[in-house]
Every structure is written in C-alpha cells, then in structure tokens.
Amino acid sequence: MLCRLRVNGETRDCAVVPHTTLLEALRYALGLTGSKQGCDKGDCGACTVVIDGESALSCISIALACEGRDIVTIEGLARNGIPHPLQDALDVTGGAQCGFCTPGILMSAWALLERNPRPSRDEIALALSGNLCRCTGYTKIIDAVELAASQSAERP
Amino acid sequence: MLTLPAFEWLRPANLDDALAHLANHAAESLVVAGGTDAVPNLKHRLHEPRWIVHLGRLDELRFVRESEGALSIGPLVTLSAIARHEGIRRDFPSLARAASLVASPQIRNMGTLGGNLCLDTRCTYYNQTYFWRDALGFCLKKDGVRCHVVPQGRRCVAAHSSDVSPVLISLDASVDISNARGSRTVPVDEFFVGDGVHNNVLVPGELVTRVTIPAASRGLRAAYQKLRPRAAIDFPMLSVAFAARVSDGGCEHARLVVSALGAKPRRIGGLDALVKGRPLDDALGEALAEAAYRQCRPLTNVAYDDAYRHEMVPVFVRRAVREAGGIA
Numbered sequence: 001m002l003c004r005l006r007v008n009g010e011t012r013d014c015a016v017v018p019h020t021t022l023l024e025a026l027r028y029a030l031g032l033t034g035s036k037q038g039c040d041k042g043d044c045g046a047c048t049v050v051i052d053g054e055s056a057l058s059c060i061s062i063a064l065a066c067e068g069r070d071i072v073t074i075e076g077l078a079r080n081g082i083p084h085p086l087q088d089a090l091d092v093t094g095g096a097q098c099g100f101c102t103p104g105i106l107m108s109a110w111a112l113l114e115r116n117p118r119p120s121r122d123e124i125a126l127a128l129s130g131n132l133c134r135c136t137g138y139t140k141i142i143d144a145v146e147l148a149a150s151q152s153a154e155r156p
Numbered sequence: 157m158l159t160l161p162a163f164e165w166l167r168p169a170n171l172d173d174a175l176a177h178l179a180n181h182a183a184e185s186l187v188v189a190g191g192t193d194a195v196p197n198l199k200h201r202l203h204e205p206r207w208i209v210h211l212g213r214l215d216e217l218r219f220v221r222e223s224e225g226a227l228s229i230g231p232l233v234t235l236s237a238i239a240r241h242e243g244i245r246r247d248f249p250s251l252a253r254a255a256s257l258v259a260s261p262q263i264r265n266m267g268t269l270g271g272n273l274c275l276d277t278r279c280t281y282y283n284q285t286y287f288w289r290d291a292l293g294f295c296l297k298k299d300g301v302r303c304h305v306v307p308q309g310r311r312c313v314a315a316h317s318s319d320v321s322p323v324l325i326s327l328d329a330s331v332d333i334s335n336a337r338g339s340r341t342v343p344v345d346e347f348f349v350g351d352g353v354h355n356n357v358l359v360p361g362e363l364v365t366r367v368t369i370p371a372a373s374r375g376l377r378a379a380y381q382k383l384r385p386r387a388a389i390d391f392p393m394l395s396v397a398f399a400a401r402v403s404d405g406g407c408e409h410a411r412l413v414v415s416a417l418g419a420k421p422r423r424i425g426g427l428d429a430l431v432k433g434r435p436l437d438d439a440l441g442e443a444l445a446e447a448a449y450r451q452c453r454p455l456t457n458v459a460y461d462d463a464y465r466h467e468m469v470p471v472f473v474r475r476a477v478r479e480a481g482g483i484a
Contacts, residue, residue: 018162064167
C-alpha cells in the first residue's frame with residue numbers, strides 16, 4: 001500500500017505492507033536509520049520519535065496509522081548542518097557513550113524542551129524515564145539536557 | 157527484531173463504520189487505538205487477526221466533558237492527556253495519578269483510557285515470543301490447554317494489569333458499551349470477570365464508547381499506589397486504589413481495590429462496618445491493610461515473587477490510606 005508520511009517537514013511516500021511499523025518504514029523504506037531498533041516491543045525507547053509534538057515509540061506504531069501526522073526523527077534536529085544545542089550538550093558532557101540510545105534520548109529530550117524550555121532536573125528525569133541506556137550514563141545525559149536548556153535560555 | 161504478522165488494514169472514518177465492520181467480522185478483527193498493548197502482543201503472535209481495525213480517526217471518542225457534575229471521558233483520550241487535564245487532576249486526582257504512572261512517557265502519549273481499561277491480562281508464560289511459548293509448551297490462554305501457573309487449573313489466572321481500572325472501580329465509574337444494534341452501561345466494578353483468557357464482559361462486536369465518573373464521587377478522599385520493579389516502564393506487580401467519603405463524623409463509606417494479582421481487580425469486602433464513623437488515620441489504615449492481606453492471594457503469574465507481593469499488600473494499603481488522608 002502507498003503510505004504517505006510527513007517526516008521532518010517533508011512529505012515522503014513509500015510502499016509498505018500493512019504490517020509495517022513506523023520504525024521499519026523510516027529505516028528500511030525511507031533510509032532514515034537514526035531511529036534505532038532495540039527491544040522492538042516498546043520497552044527500551046531507542047526508537048523514540050516525536051509525533052504531533054509528543055514523544056512516541058515508532059517500533060510499536062503501525063506506519064499506516066501515522067499518515068497525516070507530523071513526525072520528527074533524529075535526522076530532523078540539526079538545522080542546515082548545525083547540530084541542535086541538545087546534540088552539542090551531549091557531546092560536551094560525555095552523555096553519549098556507545099550511542100545506541102542517543103537518538104531516542106534526544107527525541108524525548110527535544111519534545112520536553114519544546115513544551116518546557118526550563119525543566120527541573122526531576123522533570124528531565126521523568127521525561128527520559130522511558131529511555132533505557134545500557135551504558136547507564138544517565139547522570140551525564142541529564143546534565144546534557146540541563147546544559148542545553150540553560151544555553152537556550154541565555155540566547156536572545 | 158520482532159515482526160508483525162500479516163493483516164488487512166481498516167481505518168474506519170467513524171464509530172458507525174467501525175461497529176458495522178465488527179458486527180460481521182469481530183471474531184477475525186483486532187481493535188487497535190494507541191497500539192501500545194496490541195502491537196507488542198501481535199509481535200508475540202498472541203493475536204492473529206485477519207483485520208486490524210484502527211480507531212485513530214474516531215474523533216468522536218476523544219473528549220472530556222462535564223455534565224451535571226458527572227465527568228465523561230472518551231476512550232480515545234490518551235493517558236498523558238488524562239494525567240495533565242486540570243479538571244481531572246483537581247476533581248479526581250487518583251485517576252490522574254494512575255494515568256501518570258502507566259509505563260513510560262512515550263506509552264502514555266500513545267496509549268488511551270479505553271486501551272488501558274481493556275488491557276489484555278499478563279502472565280510470565282503468555283507475554284513471550286512464539287518461539288519461547290512453543291519451547292515450553294503453549295498455555296491455556298493461547299494455543300495450549302494447560303496452565304503453567306496452576307498446573308491442575310482449568311481457568312486462566314493471568315494478571316489484570318491496568319492502572320486505571322482499580323481507580324475507576326474505587327470511584328464508582330461506569331462504561332458505555334456499543335455495538336451495531338445499540339448500547340448498554342456497565343459499572344466498571346462489573347466490567348471485569350475472573351477469567352484471564354478474556355477478562356471483561358465485552359462480547360464480540362462491542363466497543364467501549366465512554367467512561368463516566370458520577371457526580372456523587374466528587375470530593376472523595378482518594379489515592380492510587382503502584383508497586384513495580386522500576387519507577388517507570390513496568391506494569392504493576394501490585395496496585396491499590398482507595399477512595400473514602402469523609403465528613404465531620406468520620407468515614408461514611410470506603411472502597412478499597414487491590415489489583416495486578418489475579419485476572420480481575422479485587423474489591424476488598426466488608427469495609428462498611430470497618431470504616432463507619434472512624435477518622436481516616438493510621439489506625440484505620442492498619443485495619444484496612446489487615447483486611448486486604450486476608451482477602452488477597454497472589455499467584456506466580458508474573459515474574460515476581462508471590463510471597464513478596466502478598467507481604468506488600470498491607471504496606472501499599474497503608475500508603476494509600478495515608479495519601480488519601482493527607483497524612484504526611
């Protein structure tokens with residue numbers, strides 16, 4: 001079936017069988033391999049994307065159910081080749097270790113900052129509570145989101 | 157990598173179209189809203205429907221309305237929308253709390269009230285891949301005839317794992333259920349049955365179309381407490397919902413519901429005589445905790461020790477009563 005998705009501001013068409021997840025459509029039909037396939041059953045958060053402004057798990061979303069919705073993936077965070085402040089902050093704090101959970105973490109963090117630009121540390125931890133990091137680098141990841149939020153606040 | 161089984165895709169434009177399809181094909185269809193329960197279960201081959209009926213376009217089931225004091229919530233309202241809804245947080249905080257404790261932020265953004273209410277029961281021998289289940293021998297909930305939890309058992313004891321349902325029972329809520337011919341209203345307390353294979357009264361072709369909390373449940377002192385291994389993602393291994401009407405003369409009545417132990421939430425009985433006229437304090441919490449401990453029998457249906465879960469029943473009842481009573 002034709003599946004028309006709006007991803008990172010672009011309308012993209014792909015051919016899918018109905019039993020295709022959004023993650024499979026992104027990775028294997030559209031070539032957007034930034035979203036990761038971890039547990040593939042909704043536990044780990046590695047596949048997190050933002051749909052209509054809210055973090056969601058693409059591995060348990062059916063691709064056809066996402067037609068007409070606004071999807072942002074990790075590939076949509078940088079602007080004109082310039083990393084998003086969250087991406088820079090993860091680099092600065094050493095929050096990305098093996099890097100597998102990083103795209104999902106960034107999408108959860110981005111969704112948080114879009115609706116709450118100055119979150120408390122507890123609010124950050126809560127927003128990231130659906131993302132597992134097996135390197136267990138949580139402290140530095142939360143540091144990174146705090147750093148990005150403070151830098152965004154300083155900008156005019 | 158876990159693949160979905162092949163299915164045909166149906167995305168009805170409205171409730172009538174959905175019910176018309178289900179009137180003829182309910183047995184071969186799986187209804188999906190947020191998909192956070194159904195999709196992993198499909199990947200485990202726990203459902204093998206011919207059709208997926210996706211409810212995403214049924215905007216008529218996405219509402220929060222107040223009418224003469226009663227609160228009606230559409231089944232497609234997401235759990236995160238319930239958790240942050242100002243009116244629900246103010247008037248029915250235990251429901252907002254329960255919704256806020258479901259799984260993870262992503263799953264609350266996707267998952268719906270109706271989906272959590274109709275959540276499939278869970279068991280350590282059921283929520284596994286086809287390969288895993290085949291290796292051990294299928295269980296009576298799916299593909300097999302015997303129960304691995306109670307080997308002589310004839311009835312499935314998979315655990316009811318919804319966070320919202322014990323709270324809705326404690327608040328005397330009801331659900332409206334529709335099929336192509338009409339609709340009926342059932343108290344949430346009578347919505348569930350003690351059979352883990354299919355633990356609610358929905359018959360093929362029916363959908364939940366509304367959840368209503370009555371005006372009489374406003375002003376209850378209510379709380380929800382959940383025990384799980386991690387503070388996020390996990391289903392409850394024990395949950396406690398409590399609600400009491402308290403006036404100057406002490407408690408008038410109380411509801412205590414303990415869940416995630418068996419196939420249906422357990423409403424603790426004999427409370428009226430126990431609570432009548434007493435203040436909502438630690439002594440009452442202790443009495444309720446003892447009653448709940450006596451009436452609950454956890455099984456080895458989830459991957460956590462049943463004796464531990466039993467011992468935690470009074471602990472979490474006491475916490476719920478303290479929370480409801482505002483005892484620091």
